[in-house]
Amino acid sequence: MAKILMVKPSCTNHYYLTTAAILSPPKAALSLSKSMAACSSFCPQRPLQFRRKPISSLPIKTQFSVQVKAFSSQESSAPPKDEIPARVGFLGLGIMGSPMAQNLIKAGCDVTVWNRTKSKCDTLISLGAKYKSSPEEVAASCDVTFAMLADPKSAVDVACGKHGAASGMSPGKGYVDVSTVDGETSKLISAHIKSTGALFLEAPVSGSKKPAEDGQLIFLTAGDKSLYETSAPLLDIMGKSRFYLGDVGNGAAMKLVVNMIMGSMMASFSEGLLLSEKVGLDPKVLVEVISQGAISAPMYSVKGPSMVQSLYPTAFPLKHQQKDLRLALGLAESVSQPTPIAAAANELYKVAKAHGLSDDDFSAVIEALKVKLQERP
């Protein structure tokens, strides 16, 4: 049995690990120090803080699959314990919202959930969540409420519509919108929330289904700094790092730029896979070659093998990737920035949507390149 010395308790369920004394076994020590080295090499300038779940909560065999988190250099110091939101609301329990809310519950937070399709609340309720029948009621009963919704329209409806979250907001409360929307939408929601005296933070995430399950998301936040600070312990349960980017709109813009790049990368990768096959190469070997070179990206290694088999298990729905490209193109147009590659990629995702692939993973965009021209609508 290995022993780890944890110091600087931050809340009842999590610890910041600033010093680790590993007595045995050596393999576990090696694994931990490798993870720490990986974090150091990722960003040598940043003051490192390491965190892992309490040992007692992990099954023995996973005790040393260490969950090390390297926090952004832009993080602030932990808020006093009495300022950490005690009652947490979560609106929107889709692919991302459900595991994020589950991680809050597993960490011991008092979580209240709502989802348009009520049945998606069942798993959360069985894990200990409370349920309210409208966003308004969730917001009224919680200190901070998170929202993880599909798109700008649903984000606005849930925050500002009839029985929306804004109706339950008041001074002392906070609303954290983690959906991917455009800056204008985020500013509209912010204005509604802030008109009640509550605070607003936009905090879209980088990272997909698996990072959401593993608490390894990257938060791109902007808005009220004090809400950023008080909700930081909650963000750290769900994520591995967080960036505070200033005024509302900057988090949304950062997220859209990242996803614009990702959408183009996937479209280009799809072309490469199909071209390699057409000229007689094994696309599986192409995936391996890419993984060893300068253009290596986890996305290619994770998605490539299933794309080669024409399988697209949904982690990031294709319809959301097309939405993000559409919003990114709008952002680019607003500042007259040419983005011809993203525009071409967007057309490909539109074709894929027209062929019924909206709810498949975004890697299904490759199917749009298999469609014969005369079959296109």
Ligand SMILES: NC(=O)C1=CN([C@@H]2O[C@H](COP(=O)(O)OP(=O)(O)OC[C@H]3O[C@@H](n4cnc5c(N)ncnc54)[C@H](OP(=O)(O)O)[C@@H]3O)[C@@H](O)[C@H]2O)C=CC1
């Ligand atoms: N999946 C991913 O990898 C990532 C997704 N994102 C972003 O996160 C957000 C959520 O994504 P994801 O969880 O994958 O999406 P899902 O499609 O799985 O979930 C969407 C959620 O929005 C709700 N919703 C949709 N329309 C409405 C509406 N009109 N009123 C109320 N609720 C509505 C859905 O409710 P219902 O269950 O009733 O349909 C569901 O809870 C999106 O903005 C996406 O771009 C960000 C990072 C990664």
Ligand SMILES: O=CCCC(=O)O
């Ligand atoms: O918005 C989706 C992002 C997916 C990812 O970052 O892997």
